[in-house]
Amino acid sequence: MNQPLLQVRNLRTYLRTGGEPVKAVEDISFDIAQGETFCLVGESGSGKSISALSVIRLLPEDIASHPSGEILFNGRDLLALADAEIRAVRGAQIAMIFQEPMTSLNPVLSIGEQIIEALQLHYPQMAMDEAEQRAVTALIQVQIPNPGERFRDYPHQLSGGQRQRVMIAMALACQPQLLIADEPTTALDVTVQAEILRLMRQLQDDTGMSMLFITHDFGVVSQMAHSVGVMQAGRLVESGLSPDVLGHPQHEYTRRLLASLPENLPKPSKNTFPSGQNLVWAETNKAQHHQGGLHSPTASSAVGVAANSLLPQSSLPADAVALEVSKTEPTASSDDVLLQIRDLKVWFPVKKGLLRRTVDYVKAVDEVSLDIPRGEIVALVGESGCGKTTLGRAVLQLEPVTAGSIAIDGQQVTGLSQRELRPLRRKMQIAFQDPQSSLNPRLLVETTLTEPMQVHGIGASRDERIELAAQLLDDMQLGREALWRYPHEFSGGQRQRIGLARALALNPEFIVCDEITSALDVSVQAEILQLLLDIRQRRDLTLLFITHNIGVVEYLSDRTVVMYKGKIVEQGMSAQVCGSPQHPYTQRLLAAVPRLVLK
Amino acid sequence: MTDAAVSSRQSFAARIWRRTLDGVGVKLGLAWVGLLVFCAVFAPFIANSMPLLISRNGEISAPVLNYLAIEDVWILAGFFIAVAVSRLQLSGGSKFMLFLAGTGVAALIAHVTVQPPALVIYDDFRSAEYTQADWRIMPPIPYAPGDYLRDLGSKGLEAPFASDSHLHWMGTEENGADVFSRMIHACRISLSIGFIATGIALAIGIVVGGLMGYFSGVVDMLGMRLVEIFEDIPTLFLLLTFVAFFGRSLYMMMVIIGVTGWSGYARYVRSEFLKLRKQDYVQAAIASGLPLQSILFRHMLPNGVAPLLVAVSFGVAGAILSEATLSFLGLGVVDAPSWGAMLDQAVKSSTFNWWMAVFPGGAIFMTVFAYNLIGEAFRDAIDPKLSRRGGSES
Numbered sequence: 001m002n003q004p005l006l007q008v009r010n011l012r013t014y015l016r017t018g019g020e021p022v023k024a025v026e027d028i029s030f031d032i033a034q035g036e037t038f039c040l041v042g043e044s045g046s047g048k049s050i051s052a053l054s055v056i057r058l059l060p061e062d063i064a065s066h067p068s069g070e071i072l073f074n075g076r077d078l079l080a081l082a083d084a085e086i087r088a089v090r091g092a093q094i095a096m097i098f099q100e101p102m103t104s105l106n107p108v109l110s111i112g113e114q115i116i117e118a119l120q121l122h123y124p125q126m127a128m129d130e131a132e133q134r135a136v137t138a139l140i141q142v143q144i145p146n147p148g149e150r151f152r153d154y155p156h157q158l159s160g161g162q163r164q165r166v167m168i169a170m171a172l173a174c175q176p177q178l179l180i181a182d183e184p185t186t187a188l189d190v191t192v193q194a195e196i197l198r199l200m201r202q203l204q205d206d207t208g209m210s211m212l213f214i215t216h217d218f219g220v221v222s223q224m225a226h227s228v229g230v231m232q233a234g235r236l237v238e239s240g241l242s243p244d245v246l247g248h249p250q251h252e253y254t255r256r257l258l259a260s261l262p263e264n265l266p267k268p269s270k271n272t273f274p275s276g277q278n279l280v281w282a283e284t285n286k287a288q289h290h291q292g293g294l295h296s297p298t299a300s301s302a303v304g305v306a307a308n309s310l311l312p313q314s315s316l317p318a319d320a321v322a323l324e325v326s327k328t329e330p331t332a333s334s335d336d337v338l339l340q341i342r343d344l345k346v347w348f349p350v351k352k353g354l355l356r357r358t359v360d361y362v363k364a365v366d367e368v369s370l371d372i373p374r375g376e377i378v379a380l381v382g383e384s385g386c387g388k389t390t391l392g393r394a395v396l397q398l399e400p401v402t403a404g405s406i407a408i409d410g411q412q413v414t415g416l417s418q419r420e421l422r423p424l425r426r427k428m429q430i431a432f433q434d435p436q437s438s439l440n441p442r443l444l445v446e447t448t449l450t451e452p453m454q455v456h457g458i459g460a461s462r463d464e465r466i467e468l469a470a471q472l473l474d475d476m477q478l479g480r481e482a483l484w485r486y487p488h489e490f491s492g493g494q495r496q497r498i499g500l501a502r503a504l505a506l507n508p509e510f511i512v513c514d515e516i517t518s519a520l521d522v523s524v525q526a527e528i529l530q531l532l533l534d535i536r537q538r539r540d541l542t543l544l545f546i547t548h549n550i551g552v553v554e555y556l557s558d559r560t561v562v563m564y565k566g567k568i569v570e571q572g573m574s575a576q577v578c579g580s581p582q583h584p585y586t587q588r589l590l591a592a593v594p595r596l597v598l599k
Numbered sequence: 600m601t602d603a604a605v606s607s608r609q610s611f612a613a614r615i616w617r618r619t620l621d622g623v624g625v626k627l628g629l630a631w632v633g634l635l636v637f638c639a640v641f642a643p644f645i646a647n648s649m650p651l652l653i654s655r656n657g658e659i660s661a662p663v664l665n666y667l668a669i670e671d672v673w674i675l676a677g678f679f680i681a682v683a684v685s686r687l688q689l690s691g692g693s694k695f696m697l698f699l700a701g702t703g704v705a706a707l708i709a710h711v712t713v714q715p716p717a718l719v720i721y722d723d724f725r726s727a728e729y730t731q732a733d734w735r736i737m738p739p740i741p742y743a744p745g746d747y748l749r750d751l752g753s754k755g756l757e758a759p760f761a762s763d764s765h766l767h768w769m770g771t772e773e774n775g776a777d778v779f780s781r782m783i784h785a786c787r788i789s790l791s792i793g794f795i796a797t798g799i800a801l802a803i804g805i806v807v808g809g810l811m812g813y814f815s816g817v818v819d820m821l822g823m824r825l826v827e828i829f830e831d832i833p834t835l836f837l838l839l840t841f842v843a844f845f846g847r848s849l850y851m852m853m854v855i856i857g858v859t860g861w862s863g864y865a866r867y868v869r870s871e872f873l874k875l876r877k878q879d880y881v882q883a884a885i886a887s888g889l890p891l892q893s894i895l896f897r898h899m900l901p902n903g904v905a906p907l908l909v910a911v912s913f914g915v916a917g918a919i920l921s922e923a924t925l926s927f928l929g930l931g932v933v934d935a936p937s938w939g940a941m942l943d944q945a946v947k948s949s950t951f952n953w954w955m956a957v958f959p960g961g962a963i964f965m966t967v968f969a970y971n972l973i974g975e976a977f978r979d980a981i982d983p984k985l986s987r988r989g990g991s992e993s
Binding site (some may be wrong): 087396398418421422423425426427428430432433437438439440441442443448451453455456499502503505506561 | 878879880881882883884885886887888889890891892893897898901902982
């Protein structure tokens with residue numbers, strides 16, 4: 001068994017979409033040995049998924065072609081197989097699981113039926129009893145509780161993590177030799193991700209299968225991979241054993257990617273910046289000096305604290321700096337609270353029956369009290385469905401508040417009419433997660449930016465407002481000509497910058513950032529995070545940064561608030577919360593985060 | 600600032616309009632509709648039995664003007680007001696209001712001042728004594744739609760170009776009236792019923808549907824019940840009932856078709872708005888404190904209008920066909936010709952006369968087709984992904 005299970009040799013995959021062929025995969029080669037996990041890692045569009053789909057030949061044949069290369073699986077070239085032969089290999093010997101557990105199961109068939117269908121496809125002679133038995137076994141393997149009962153459940157009755165388990169069970173039912181997993185945990189919460197990853201490692205130990213694991217998350221790579229391939233623009237720029245690649249990256253791109261991870265981003269207090277980002281930072285410092293005298297007296301104390309943490313203190317580790325701040329903090333913050341939330345409840349009624357009587361409530365946010373000090377970045381952490389986004393939207397009165405109060409700068413926000421609320425809208429803004437839907441596709445960037453200014457009487461004339469909008473884009477490091485373009489002409493990271501520019505258009509004091517970097521690649525995320533620190537400093541902003549990414553929290557925030565099932569379970573200075581979590585849930589959350597800290 | 604940037608600095612509506620015109624199909628569609636508008640407005644001057652100008656005994660008169668009906672006058676006035684207003688430097692809203700006000704005033708004045716002769720005997724204009732003139736200018740088609748040419752001994756149902764003595768481009772119908780003339784005068788009914796009935800339906804549908812979708816909850820529930828009530832009204836029977844009680848009136852027909860036809864548009868708009876209101880950019884617009892009007896009509900409507908436009912182009916066609924149906928049932932407008940009624944005549948006559956079916960049928964087809972072309976171009980224009988970036992990239 002010295003021959004590797006899968007050998008990919010000089011694979012090229014070209015896609016014909018419209019005119020020019022897209023060279024999605026350019027000349028990649030890698031081996032996967034029996035029982036080994038090979039991780040393909042790279043940013044979106046790097047060709048990692050296309051590579052995986054090429055291996056299992058799932059790309060539509062009319063648009064995809066392979067000008068060169070061979071894929072040897074057990075010594076047979078998969079690219080040379082006929083359709084009927086590759087179908088016998090697919091599922092039975094090579095199985096695949098996908099990213100989105102919500103859409104990869106058929107909603108109208110029970111999960112048992114779906115597993116049995118996969119089995120019967122490859123073993124037509126298998127009896128129904130045996131198929132059922134093996135399906136239940138597969139469910140037991142993936143640790144679904146009560147597999148006998150869940151067997152008849154439909155996908156909508158399962159949680160996201162359970163669905164991904166069912167997907168794995170389906171893939172494993174035929175006992176494949178190779179499992180291709182395309183970002184299997186990206187859509188899941190970190191604690192669920194940790195469980196799934198553990199499960200997959202365990203199943204690999206039990207069955208001795210090989211895995212081709214595709215991910216963009218280096219933390220996951222470090223936990224899963226025996227060997228790693230780093231892809232950039234269709235090429236495999238570096239590959240090797242996992243500890244070698246992650247520990248001693250040879251290629252410039254790998255190094256840059258690793259340095260972009262939030263846990264490896266230079267804290268503002270250090271001076272070691274990766275190349276290419278120095279410029280941004282130099283600009284920031286300049287701006288700081290420039291605007292030093294412009295801060296209002298009321299904000300000066302908070303700015304002092306914030307600036308303090310930004311001063312070069314290279315002798316102290318970052319945690320120590322933050323801790324030091326936290327010791328001096330409570331007295332300063334108590335009398336300078338920008339946003340005060342008291343006993344906030346956002347309950348969504350569950351209505352049933354003919355008369356639509358309210359039978360129950362979904363308590364999205366339940367009795368939350370929170371103070372956000374002026375000039376600080378408060379991270380709101382939690383898993384999906386914990387109410388963090390609802391809380392952020394409730395602050396801006398985008399969700400109706402059931403009970404409780406929200407006050408910004410001492411002014412009540414709750415219980416106001418839209419008209420009364422309008423002047424307060426200037427003070428608080430929001431930036432969203434999804435770059436696809438955060439900008440109106442039918443409006444020019446210029447209109448998106450200047451319309452709120454016009455409504456709030458900022459800028460005397462249209463030309464003046466356009467000038468202000470252009471300056472905003474300058475601040476966001478986008479060119480002025482971006483004003484006259486439509487959102488679909490921009491990349492995800494650029495759109496997030498425009499989204500931030502829109503939030504800043506009214507010159508607010510407070511911005512809710514709702515997972516603004518979650519949909520972005522790590523390198524783009526790093527740029528946006530640095531930009532955010534920069535504008536926060538320049539404009540004396542207070543941020544409520546909603547995220548599920550602990551690395552981002554540690555990098556960015558002054559304070560951390562942890563939410564679980566609609567309630568705040570822990571809050572405090574970030575270094576404290578992340579360094580020595582008190583609440584069991586916080587501890588579990590932090591333990592689940594896959595990290596990759598550079599030595 | 601580059602030229603491209605300056606050219607992009609037009610208002611939202613102007614940009615959409617410019618891009619709508621950016622195609623061949625839409626130009627053909629607009630040309631056809633433009634032709635219809637021209638025919639509808641100037642029908643009395645294009646096809647009429649009386650001379651446009653006549654000089655008798657050195658005295659020049661314009662008999663056409665004397666015989667103009669009240670509606671002729673205010674349609675003409677409305678047209679010229681629209682042309683004048685569109686040249687003013689005003690915002691779209693105020694232009695529209697000015698147009699409405701101007702037309703209203705013109706209609707009022709026309710009602711008070713214009714008193715056309717109650718009875719028109721077209722034969723008189725061909726009498727020997729009347730034609731004894733120094734010179735006269737006749738309309739291109741020298742027959743009025745209601746002129747049955749009895750003095751000429753017309754037996755009706757004459758095929759195009761059949762008679763040597765009197766030229767009929769599209770033949771004559773069973774009563775002997777010229778089909779081309781009737782076609783031209785019928786443009787009015789088809790145009791106006793399509794535009795106005797659909798306009799009424801669209802206005803009600805967008806407002807009701809938009810409010811339902813945006814506010815959802817109780818507003819949505821009440822609105823949907825209202826939609827269901829209106830969907831249960833059988834438009835045709837309502838029209839029949841109203842015709843029975845109040846006589847035959849084109850305007851009543853428009854209002855009834857409009858008032859009962861909005862429910863479909865409301866449903867489209869509602870479902871689109873329900874989807875859109877949770878979009879981040881709408882939330883951002885709310886968070887920026889933009890007025891409701893802007894959120895609904897600037898941020899949501901253009902993103903939700905695509906399915907509506909297809910529905911509208913069919914709605915216009917449907918309204919034209921509704922009128923044709925009524926006319927077919929013999930309940931249409933009596934005194935004015937309509938394409939539907941003409942088709943009906945083609946069916947009713949004992950022998951099949953192709954010219955009676957082809958011309959009105961073709962006109963209905965062309966009109967529906969033109970509206971479809973325009974609707975499609977408009978839909979593409981409001982989608983920036985589909986539009987070619989008119990010069991601003993190159």
